[in-house]
Amino acid sequence: MQVKAPRGTYDIMPDDIYKWHQMEQIIRRTAATFGYAEIRTPIFEHTELFERGVGDTTDIVSKEMYTFQDRSNRSLTLRPENTASCVRAFIEHSVAGGVLPVKWYYMGPMFRYDRPQAGRYRQFHQFGVEAFGSNNPAMDAEVITLVLEILANLGLHEYELHLNSVGCPQCREVYRQKLIEHIRPVKDKLCTDCQSRFEKNPLRVLDCKVASCQEAIVGFPNMYDYLCPECSEHYNRVRNILTEAGISYMHDNQLVRGLDYYTNTAFEIMIPLIGAQSSVAGGGRYNGLVKECGGPDMPGVGFAMGMERLLLAMNNLENNMNDPKQIDVFLALLDEKYETQAMNLLSGLRRAGIRADRDYNQRSTKAQMKYADKMGARLVILLGEDEIQRGVVTIRDMQTRQQSEVANETLIAAIKAILE
Ligand code: ATP
Ligand code: MG
Numbered sequence: 001m002q003v004k005a006p007r008g009t010y011d012i013m014p015d016d017i018y019k020w021h022q023m024e025q026i027i028r029r030t031a032a033t034f035g036y037a038e039i040r041t042p043i044f045e046h047t048e049l050f051e052r053g054v055g056d057t058t059d060i061v062s063k064e065m066y067t068f069q070d071r072s073n074r075s076l077t078l079r080p081e082n083t084a085s086c087v088r089a090f091i092e093h094s095v096a097g098g099v100l101p102v103k104w105y106y107m108g109p110m111f112r113y114d115r116p117q118a119g120r121y122r123q124f125h126q127f128g129v130e131a132f133g134s135n136n137p138a139m140d141a142e143v144i145t146l147v148l149e150i151l152a153n154l155g156l157h158e159y160e161l162h163l164n165s166v167g168c169p170q171c172r173e174v175y176r177q178k179l180i181e182h183i184r185p186v187k188d189k190l191c192t193d194c195q196s197r198f199e200k201n202p203l204r205v206l207d208c209k210v211a212s213c214q215e216a217i218v219g220f221p222n223m224y225d226y227l228c229p230e231c232s233e234h235y236n237r238v239r240n241i242l243t244e245a246g247i248s249y250m251h252d253n254q255l256v257r258g259l260d261y262y263t264n265t266a267f268e269i270m271i272p273l274i275g276a277q278s279s280v281a282g283g284g285r286y287n288g289l290v291k292e293c294g295g296p297d298m299p300g301v302g303f304a305m306g307m308e309r310l311l312l313a314m315n316n317l318e319n320n321m322n323d324p325k326q327i328d329v330f331l332a333l334l335d336e337k338y339e340t341q342a343m344n345l346l347s348g349l350r351r352a353g354i355r356a357d358r359d360y361n362q363r364s365t366k367a368q369m370k371y372a373d374k375m376g377a378r379l380v381i382l383l384g385e386d387e388i389q390r391g392v393v394t395i396r397d398m399q400t401r402q403q404s405e406v407a408n409e410t411l412i413a414a415i416k417a418i419l420e
Contacts (some may be wrong), residue, residue, distance in 0.1 A: 008114065008122025015323075019311060022321050024107065026153045027127050034146050036105040036129050041085035043109070047075040053084025053293050055259040057201045064112040066122075078111035083286070083302060084293070086130045091295035100133030107307075119277030119309045128283075128304035132290065135299040137237035140265040140285060141245070143301050144238075147269055147281050148247060154310060155317050159280070162252035162268045163242075165235035166203070167227050169260050169288065175226035176202055182220050189216035203256040222253045234264050261288030265301065274312045281305035325376025328419055329356040332368045334384035342383055345393070345411075352412045354419070373398060379415060 005011060012020055028038075047067050054061050066078040079085055086104055089095075095102055107127045114120050129146060131139055144161070151159055166172060179202040187195060191210040198205050205213060206220065227235060242249055255266050266284035274280075283303020290298035314321065329349055333342045342358060349356040357375060359368050372380045382394040382403075393411060396403045397418065406414045 006122070008116035008120075010121065010123075018323050019314070019321050020307075023154065023307065023310060023314070027107065027150055030150045030153050031105045031127075031129065031146065034103070034142065034149070036103045036131075036146075039086060039089060039104045039106055040108070041079075041082065041089055041106070044076045044078050045085055045088065047077040049084050049088055049293070050077055050080060053087055053289065054081060055261075057197060057204070058259070060112060064114060066111045066113060080112045081110055081304060082106045082108070082126060082128055083130060083289070083304070086302075087290055087293045087295065087300070090130075090132055090290065090298075091293060096133070096290075096296050096298055101139065102132045103129065104131075105129045117277070118275060119306070119312055121308060125307040126304045127307055128302060130300060130302035132298055132300045134301075135234075135285075135287065137234050137265075138241055140238045140301050141241040143283060143303055144242065144267055145245065145247070147283070147303055147305065150305070151269070151280075151310075154314055156271065156310070156313050158271060158273060160270045160272065161247065161249040162255050162270070163239070163249045164223065164252050164255040164266045165227060165231060165238075165264050166223060166256055166262055166266050166284075167231040168263050171226055171228040171231055172203075172223070172260075175221065175223050178221045178226065179203065179205075183217060186216040189213075201259075206254045206256050223256070224251070224253060231264060238265055257284060261286050261292045263287040267303070269305075271309070271313045273316060274309060277309060279306070280309045280313065323376075325378075327355045327357045327375050327377050329354055329379045329381060329415060330368070330372035330375060330377035331356060331358040331381045331383060332365060332372065333358060334365060334382060336362075338383060338385075338388055341388055345381070345383065348412065349415070352416070354412070354415060379418060381411075 047065070050065060051061055056062060060080045065080055068076060070076050086106065090102070105128065108125060109123050110126050111123055114122060116122060129143060131143060148161070151157070167175065180199060183198050183202055183205060187198065190198065190205065190213050191208065194205045194208050194210070194213050205217060208214070255268055257266050262284060264285040264287070267282070268279055269281040270278040271280050272278050281303050283301070285299070285301040287299040289300060290296060331342055331346055333339070346356055346358055359371060363371060369380065378398055380396040380398060382396060387393050391408050392405050393408065394403055394405055395414065
């Protein structure tokens, strides 16, 4: 029996990797222009970190984690997201004692036992940022601006920005009680998930995807009306900064993150044209999270974006990315007895930073030309007896179909001039 890749995973084949390289490069550059530095944390962590840092009433922790016992019977989990690990690293390295705010980004694979479909995998990739150490609404706005800048740099201009505030633990508690009172009479009409979680986490009912739950709760109270003066001021500042910057958004009172350590700003970005899984990024403020994970009282704000979904959106654009091809120069060997000369020539090209390759399978001259074309070579160098004796090579330009003779000494300069 042939073994296949596990359900919900996939290979990124060499033919497609350029798309990832280009997307990653644009994202890294944009993050760097905003002053974010990369952090790389382990792919697996102690299970407890996610139970605390993501919360055990979330779908992620309650149904989606890849958890296993290692050989010493420790419970470990493949990271389903990266915020908890960043918080752990922030605490573990006593980063709070240094200069604040600290601005980090990450990029890499995450693992969730999700139901695989277009835009939803069990191993997928996220790019995200965390900014620790400032409660300034301008920082919330910066983080949102960074997402939008990345989208723009990727050529993605059609999106919706949803924005809400979930307040602080004090004002949210008042709201929570109101919401529970509103939901309790219609409890029986809710899905089983919502029935079991609404007392503990009533905000989750607001973003339940089941249509009958939404019908049941119409007329629910709005968090915005319950924000305390400070939270209301914070939210208005974020909105004003975005408005002044010409960024349009929708206030969405059903955008919630139901855990106590999430505070104030919550946002989500959708690209409707990619279909059912249209959410490309989600984020917000988490002023209680660092403390919850055993660190100091430390504000934070961040987001995570799904890279497969970005690519899905980019695939809808024309001419957005170009395949850089495999090589620039192909060395056609016309006679096997010049193997040594060929190898020297090839080494020289490669050392000069030119992507060069040759035939290893004794192809005929004609077949070598075809092969060079397949690999995308712009130039072919023909190396035969006559050329070697005269200390020259013939260069064939596969684009213009023109051939010219170049002396060995000026070869690299000549090639670079053509490639530029
Ligand atoms: P969804 O409602 O689509 O499951 P989520 O609320 O679980 O999203 P977050 O935890 O906020 O998503 O993760 C941020 C982003 O990561 C999402 O907006 C999405 O683009 C991406 N993402 C989440 N889960 C997956 C997955 N299983 N496969 C691919 N991308 C994903
Ligand atoms: Mg999910």
